[in-house]
Amino acid sequence: MGLQRGVCVIGAGMTRFHHKIHKDKSGRELFVEAALEAMESVDKGIERKDIQALFVGYFTPSLYEHQGHIGPLVTDWMGLTPITGWRTETACASSIAAFMTGVLAIASGWYDVVMVGGVEKMTALPTEGVTDALSVAADDDYEIPAGATFPGLYALLAQAYFKKYNMTWEDLQAIPIKNHHNGALNPKAQFQEEIMDIAKRIGQREGVTFKDPLDFLKSKYNRVIAWPLRLFDCCPISDGAAVAILAAEDVAKKFTDTPIRVAGIGFGTDTLALHDRISLTSFASAVFASRQAYKMAGIEPKDVDVVEVHDCFSIAEVIATEDLGLFERGEGLKAAVEGRTALDGDRPVNPSGGLKCKGHPVGATGAAMIHELWKQLRGEAGKRQIPDAEIGLAHNVGGTGASCGVVILRR
Amino acid sequence: MVSGSAAQFLTKTFYDKLKEGKLIGCRCKKCNFVMIPPRLLCKECGSKDLELVEFKGTGTLETFTVIHVPPMRLKNVAPYVTGIVKLDEGPMIMGRIVGVDPNKPEELRMGQRMQMEVIEEDGKPVLAFKPVS
Numbered sequence: 001m002g003l004q005r006g007v008c009v010i011g012a013g014m015t016r017f018h019h020k021i022h023k024d025k026s027g028r029e030l031f032v033e034a035a036l037e038a039m040e041s042v043d044k045g046i047e048r049k050d051i052q053a054l055f056v057g058y059f060t061p062s063l064y065e066h067q068g069h070i071g072p073l074v075t076d077w078m079g080l081t082p083i084t085g086w087r088t089e090t091a092c093a094s095s096i097a098a099f100m101t102g103v104l105a106i107a108s109g110w111y112d113v114v115m116v117g118g119v120e121k122m123t124a125l126p127t128e129g130v131t132d133a134l135s136v137a138a139d140d141d142y143e144i145p146a147g148a149t150f151p152g153l154y155a156l157l158a159q160a161y162f163k164k165y166n167m168t169w170e171d172l173q174a175i176p177i178k179n180h181h182n183g184a185l186n187p188k189a190q191f192q193e194e195i196m197d198i199a200k201r202i203g204q205r206e207g208v209t210f211k212d213p214l215d216f217l218k219s220k221y222n223r224v225i226a227w228p229l230r231l232f233d234c235c236p237i238s239d240g241a242a243v244a245i246l247a248a249e250d251v252a253k254k255f256t257d258t259p260i261r262v263a264g265i266g267f268g269t270d271t272l273a274l275h276d277r278i279s280l281t282s283f284a285s286a287v288f289a290s291r292q293a294y295k296m297a298g299i300e301p302k303d304v305d306v307v308e309v310h311d312c313f314s315i316a317e318v319i320a321t322e323d324l325g326l327f328e329r330g331e332g333l334k335a336a337v338e339g340r341t342a343l344d345g346d347r348p349v350n351p352s353g354g355l356k357c358k359g360h361p362v363g364a365t366g367a368a369m370i371h372e373l374w375k376q377l378r379g380e381a382g383k384r385q386i387p388d389a390e391i392g393l394a395h396n397v398g399g400t401g402a403s404c405g406v407v408i409l410r411r
Numbered sequence: 412m413v414s415g416s417a418a419q420f421l422t423k424t425f426y427d428k429l430k431e432g433k434l435i436g437c438r439c440k441k442c443n444f445v446m447i448p449p450r451l452l453c454k455e456c457g458s459k460d461l462e463l464v465e466f467k468g469t470g471t472l473e474t475f476t477v478i479h480v481p482p483m484r485l486k487n488v489a490p491y492v493t494g495i496v497k498l499d500e501g502p503m504i505m506g507r508i509v510g511v512d513p514n515k516p517e518e519l520r521m522g523q524r525m526q527m528e529v530i531e532e533d534g535k536p537v538l539a540f541k542p543v544s
């Protein structure tokens with residue numbers, strides 16, 4: 001099992017993800033911004049006429065912008081009509097699906113050079129509107145009537161994990177603390193601030209002092225969203241876009257001397273409803289997708305140097321590292337507490353700051369993970385660079401794991 | 412036991428019965444697998460040979476949360492508790508948890524015995540569970 005024809009990433013770009021700075025831009029405009037950066041990143045240059053197809057992920061454009069038919073909208077705004085193009089939708093994993101569609105378009109021999117990416121313009125709605133838009137990724141007949149929200153569904157998973165492995169919410173805070181540290185080193189991140197710096201800023205304003213990050217995270221300034229999860233357990237609402245350019249291995253040298261190869265891909269599904277799952281501490285879709293990708297790449301979990309996982313909520317990062325086989329069952333949170341997933345740990349996870357700090361414009365997230373891996377594998381990740389990273393893995397989840405795509409890239 | 416034809420294995424049937432205070436799902440006649448809600452095909456073996464079953468509505472609380480930031484529709488209801496109950500017949504289902512103080516989540520514990528109850532919201536029946544001692 002493997003790709004019939006090798007595929008490489010030859011360029012990647014993204015807008016900064018943010019809740020304010022893109023206020024006046026629409027989804028199509030964000031996409032163009034990321035696409036132009038991706039084109040500029042191609043070492044030997046690329047022209048628009050080189051791009052033969054375009055696949056774009058966007059979860060709920062009809063709810064945020066009252067706009068459907070995103071595929072031709074972005075081929076048009078890129079001045080690329082009549083090339084092939086369509087939108088892929090797998091909830092928060094929409095752009096990893098776009099990436100895989102592009103890989104397949106090349107591996108099958110249909111095209112040689114394809115643009116893939118994703119976008120989401122979320123701030124067009126108020127917070128409750130965003131909560132409602134995101135909730136269409138859950139089972140509308142059986143979860144939503146119970147009052148489920150996405151933070152709520154992940155809180156159910158967190159509770160199940162704490163009980164099964166005798167861990168606590170306090171332990172879980174290792175995840176946002178670590179991701180804020182990484183995000184502070186990423187110029188594309190929505191939040192570029194250590195939690196302690198945020199605590200000092202809020203403390204000064206409110207006339208209180210916090211002795212350490214946990215002291216702040218346990219305070220009323222970190223409000224409960226879905227008990228036991230609080231604001232800093234949740235990724236933010238963001239606008240943004242990310243784009244990658246793919247080329248067949250046999251033509252990649254025309255564009256760059258350091259192409260990044262697509263070594264493996266995998267995609268799995270599961271029940272939308274959490275209550276239909278066999279396990280509440282693992283996503284079967286992620287186990288399936290990652291084993292498929294490892295097999296295609298001919299590697300094992302221990303061979304991966306840098307990992308970007310879908311930490312839409314703090315507990316999701318823990319479940320991800322176990323599903324990917326980076327740690328044994330029940331060991332993922334302990335490993336995070338011990339600092340093993342930090343930039344200087346033995347299994348660095350989310351050097352970009354993850355969804356928590358980089359931001360999570362849902363349809364753009366998978367492509368943004370590819371962007372981070374591309375930077376890391378080329379040694380261009382600056383202060384957050386994992387030394388000599390050769391193999392990178394992206395893990396992009398839709399909903400509460402009803403979709404999961406895994407991509408392995410290799411220098 | 413409720414008998415039924417394929418046309419009854421629908422979400423509509425589930426909510427029509429819930430309105431009458433009945434919690435239904437289906438059992439596969441071929442492999443005996445029990446599912447809630449009803450489906451058109453057995454989730455385990457793919458058989459179409461199914462029968463509707465009524466659950467007792469009792470079980471144990473598998474996991475729960477308190478929603479403080481609700482969807483628009485439930486703005487005036489929050490904070491409220493929601494959770495997953497493992498029914499005594501085997502399968503799990505999500506429901507609203509009532510009869511507890513949402514501001515004292517520590518008083519509710521996983522593994523607690525639960526009994527179903529039907530509440531009404533916007534004129535629609537909503538599956539709920541309350542703790543039994």
Ligand SMILES: [Zn+2]
Binds near residue numbers: 444454
């Ligand atoms: Zn069966």
